[in-house]
Each structure stands twice: as C-alpha cells, then as structure tokens.
Amino acid sequence: MVNSIIEKIEAKRAGENIPRQHLGLSEIGHKCPRWLWYAHHNTPSKPIEGRIIRLFRTGNIIEDAIISDLESIDIEVTDRQREVEIVNGDIVLKGHIDGIVSGQLLEIKSASEKYFKQLLKVGYEKWNPKYKAQAHVYMVLCDLEECMVVVENKNDSNLYIETLKLDRDYVTKLLIDVFAAITLPEPPERICPDVSWYESKCCKYQEVCFT
Numbered sequence: 001m002v003n004s005i006i007e008k009i010e011a012k013r014a015g016e017n018i019p020r021q022h023l024g025l026s027e028i029g030h031k032c033p034r035w036l037w038y039a040h041h042n043t044p045s046k047p048i049e050g051r052i053i054r055l056f057r058t059g060n061i062i063e064d065a066i067i068s069d070l071e072s073i074d075i076e077v078t079d080r081q082r083e084v085e086i087v088n089g090d091i092v093l094k095g096h097i098d099g100i101v102s103g104q105l106l107e108i109k110s111a112s113e114k115y116f117k118q119l120l121k122v123g124y125e126k127w128n129p130k131y132k133a134q135a136h137v138y139m140v141l142c143d144l145e146e147c148m149v150v151v152e153n154k155n156d157s158n159l160y161i162e163t164l165k166l167d168r169d170y171v172t173k174l175l176i177d178v179f180a181a182i183t184l185p186e187p188p189e190r191i192c193p194d195v196s197w198y199e200s201k202c203c204k205y206q207e208v209c210f211t
C-alpha cells in the first residue's frame, strides 16, 4: 500500500513535467559546451523523476518563504519572476529573476547540509559556476551592479547571504563562449572522457552523447 502510494505520486508528478524546449539563461553557466548545444537544439533528454520534480517544488516553497521573511522585516521585493532575455540574431535566451531588493538583484537558492557547508567555505561564485553565471547575466539584463544571494540550508534552515558585484568582462566572455558553442553545426567535443565518467553519470544527455 505505502509503496504503491509513493509510486503513484512519483509517476503523477513525473508525468506532469513539461521538459524545457530550449536553453534557459539559468543554465548557460553549464561547464560542458556540448550540453549547452544539446539544450539549445532541443535534444531529447532523460526524463526527470517525480522525486526530483518534488525537490524543485521544495526549492520554490523555500523561495517564497525567504521572500516572506525579507518582507517581514520591511525589505520590499519587486519584479518577482520578471522575464529577462538576450536576443542575438534569431536566437533568444530567456530566464526569470527571483526579484529585486533595494536596487540589487535577488537570487534565492537552497542546498543540502553538505553542499551548504561547501558554500560557507568557498563563497557563492566558486561554489556553483552555474549560479554565478545566472546572477551576473541577470544583473546585466536588469541594469544592476549588485546581486544579493540568499541560500537556505534545507536541513536546519540556516541562511547564507552574500552581495556579488557585477563583472562585465566575465559576462562578455561567458556569452561569447556560449553563443560560439550553441551555433556550431555539430555538437562540440565532450568534456567526459567516457560514459562512466562521474559527470556523464548525472548528465541528462548521457545517452544521446555517447550513442
């Protein structure tokens, strides 16, 4: 009975998921150019499990809670989920910001205890290059010079807050590299030496990449 309930929930949530059909701005910091190419070219990927969909939902719930916490101390959050985009010829890359607070972009994340401890050691930008890319590109698109990142530990609800300063040179290089990769006629070289490589094992394009 219990197992069948869990299986039904997982199947239901997995079935409701609509896979993203394009490369999103939140993903352009992915370290693999081939991954970026697959995402931009709408390549079929491994379906996302229902459990992971529910994990994303938990992230959204935490985001709402943090915004409520900020507002509870009279920090106004505007522009929630505002769409931003980069247009380059016929390519349009879109994303959604978490919000704007006091003239700063707002980025909210959540992390497991183990991952949160890494953040405390290295700081936001070294902690997750994808998150770094997302924050800096969004700052440019919102014409903002700073970003307040708020990360919540999912195990004990501890908060981490850091202010990032916009690095325009970094964004320029990032976008040049991203557009160079996604506009190639064929997928770029693999970064994984073989299918058993650790980054391949958790890649949603593993199958197509090594077929």
Ligand code: SF4
Pocket (backbone or CB within 6 Å): 032, 033, 034, 035, 038, 189, 190, 191, 192, 199, 200, 203, 204, 205, 206, 209, 210
């Ligand atoms: S399997 Fe490795 S090389 Fe292939 S797309 Fe994924 S990360 Fe890139």
